[in-house]
Amino acid sequence: MKPVAQAPSPQDAAARKAVKPVICYPTDTLPLPDMAMITAARHPLEMSEKIIVPPRDARTFTVPAGHFFRIVSVEGPQVGDLNLWARQDLSEKFYSGKTRALHGTHLGVGDRLWSGFPCLRPMATISYDTLDWYGFDDYGGGVHDVIGTRCDPYTGRLLGGADYHHCCHSNLTRALAAETGLPLLAAEMHIHDVLNVFMCTGFTKDTHQYFMKASPVRPGDFLEFFAEIDLLGALSTCPGGDCSTEHSSDTAACYPLEIQIFAPEPETLAGWSSPQPSSYSRKHGL
Numbered sequence: 001m002k003p004v005a006q007a008p009s010p011q012d013a014a015a016r017k018a019v020k021p022v023i024c025y026p027t028d029t030l031p032l033p034d035m036a037m038i039t040a041a042r043h044p045l046e047m048s049e050k051i052i053v054p055p056r057d058a059r060t061f062t063v064p065a066g067h068f069f070r071i072v073s074v075e076g077p078q079v080g081d082l083n084l085w086a087r088q089d090l091s092e093k094f095y096s097g098k099t100r101a102l103h104g105t106h107l108g109v110g111d112r113l114w115s116g117f118p119c120l121r122p123m124a125t126i127s128y129d130t131l132d133w134y135g136f137d138d139y140g141g142g143v144h145d146v147i148g149t150r151c152d153p154y155t156g157r158l159l160g161g162a163d164y165h166h167c168c169h170s171n172l173t174r175a176l177a178a179e180t181g182l183p184l185l186a187a188e189m190h191i192h193d194v195l196n197v198f199m200c201t202g203f204t205k206d207t208h209q210y211f212m213k214a215s216p217v218r219p220g221d222f223l224e225f226f227a228e229i230d231l232l233g234a235l236s237t238c239p240g241g242d243c244s245t246e247h248s249s250d251t252a253a254c255y256p257l258e259i260q261i262f263a264p265e266p267e268t269l270a271g272w273s274s275p276q277p278s279s280y281s282r283k284h285g286l
């Protein structure tokens with residue numbers, strides 16, 4: 001939020017503010033996913049694994065490149081916080097900021113989850129979303145944002161709250177430590193900003209502050225991804241439940257989420273291969 005202006009407006013203030021915006025990253029040259037192939041590969045899908053994430057906790061999962069995974073609402077409205085890594089290299093992880101810069105504040109079908117530098121390649125492509133009917137509401141809210149971060153005990157403490165150990169950051173940390181055998185504090189360093197699955201968020205129109213409101217998700221809804229590379233994922237069931245009130249306590253009603261992994265018929269992906277890491281020389285001007 002900006003304070004009340006102290007600096008006087010220049011004479012041409014109106015003209016300066018009237019300058020039209022341009023899109024930072026025009027996507028007309030962005031490599032597009034082959035949605036026709038991905039859509040065809042969805043039929044039929046055979047479920048190979050199912051993982052339940054208990055309320056206020058997190059679980060890891062692996063997905064081979066070319067397989068699909070779904071995050072499914074099963075018992076009640078519940079938001080999930082998703083982290084992704086390259087299966088064999090925790091240093092290649094989901095980059096929510098660049099994903100936002102490329103695709104906008106909220107993700108939908110055809111959008112991709114990009115990894116950070118130096119790879120900057122698609123880790124997964126969203127292939128189906130039962131909540132795509134929601135669009136944007138009158139408050140400017142939408143689902144599946146990459147504008148939030150993840151609830152965590154540090155910000156809770158900063159804002160004067162009691163330490164709460166089942167925030168998404170801590171849930172993801174425990175799950176990654178259990179998966180990898182890393183010490184807890186080493187695992188924590190790999191936790192990163194998330195895709196807020198099912199969460200309904202936006203920025204207020206007056207102060208442009210980050211807001212949340214009750215998720216429209218209902219049991220049976222799912223968000224589906226096509227794994228572009230071999231993935232390790234971690235999903236936290238946010239202690240905010242549907243995130244209609246608060247998210248750093250045991251107050252909200254919370255429900256499990258289900259992760260489903262699907263193998264397509266191999267011939268449906270004939271000719272497809274995983275995207276390669278960025279070919280930038282990394283000389284950085286030297």
Ligand SMILES: [Zn+2]
Nearest residue numbers: 151168238239
């Ligand atoms: Zn959370």
